[in-house]
Amino acid sequence: MNQNRTLSIFWIAPQFLIYGLSEMFTAVALIEFFYKQSLERMQSFLTAMTYFSYSFGFYLSSLLASLVNRITSSSGGGGWLNDNDLNKDRLDLFYWLLAALSLVNFINYLFCSRWYSYNSSLLHIAPLHEPQAQGHDPENPNVNFS
16 A cells, blocks of 8 residues: 555545444334333333433443553553554554453453343233224214114
8 A cells, every 4th residue: 555645534434324324223122122121111211221321321332442542642642543544543443442342342352242031921912902882983073874
């Protein structure tokens, strides 16, 4: 690769797009899981905790990026995330660190999921429509056909 040419930071935009889409689908599935597997009075609290955990995770993410840049820049040159130039930055090492943290998180998930048991008694199955009396028009309740 020619060292005189600057490689734009926008080359990682497709990865962020894929990550954003996966976050969107994960959020929907997580909220639906909380609604189906929690007590009725806990549903709104768990939804709020979901959004709180997202915001706390985003805060920790920015803290991790700042911490990694500070630690790696103290060893002499610029840090892993110093510039917006992919030729100078060591974004590959930062992504390896994120992969290692994701592996630890997955092992933690496997460890904690051993105690989960599906609770089918909490499912609230509502009928699609109310049973109507014969000869009753749901569009016009004042009309009776009998």
